[in-house]
Amino acid sequence: MKRFYLIGFLLLMSFDTLAQLSFKLAGEHALPLxxxxxxxxxxxxxxxxYGALTGYLGAFFTWISLLKHAPIGPAFAASHLEVVSVMLLSVWLLHEPLTATRIVGAVAIVAGIVCLGLAERGMHAARPAAVG
Known part of the structure; x- marks a missing residue:
């Protein structure tokens, strides 16, 4: 199941990142508004x-598949990792500035996801075994 989560969230992040970067590029190339x-x-x-539409469709179906199995709290938090990936790829590909505020925000997002994941793991460890 861990492999399913890992692959699923990497796929979700990839689709979301594709969608966000593609929308930005499409918008820039369609100026003036x-x-x-x-x-x-x-x-x-x-x-x-079309990259943006592909990204959103892929993200939707990946998200729906993940929700069948993943706990909603950590899954929802992890689904926002694309904010970090879009930021990093925008710095690299689009030459956008990497500011201290953006770095602090990215660290906060990752820290929040880690905290939710650890809390979920602790809840599973503390649950008594089912009787039956």
């Missing part, structure tokens, strides 16, 4: 928008 048909055609003329 305007509420008209020309802008929509520019958006849907970019291959990045």
């Amino acid at each position: 305007s509420a008209d048909l020309g802008w929509l055609l520019r958006v849907f003329g970019q291959p990045w928008i």
Whole structure:
């Protein structure tokens, strides 16, 4: 089951990261922003928008599969790891600045996920065995 969680959450993070980076790139390539048909055609003329749609569809189905088995608290927290992966890839690929505030935020996200995972593990260890 641990392998299922590991693969599932890595897949979820990958799909979410693909979606976020693709939306950013599609938006940048469709500028200037305007509420008209020309802008929509520019958006849907970019291959990045299809990467975003693929990412969101993949994330949805991966998330639904994970929810069948994973405890909701840690699963919900771990599903937000893409914030960290998007930040790191944006620094590397898009040359966005890596600030102290972003680093502190990323550390807080990871620390929160670790705390929830440890709490969930402690709850399972403290539960009495089923009688029956």
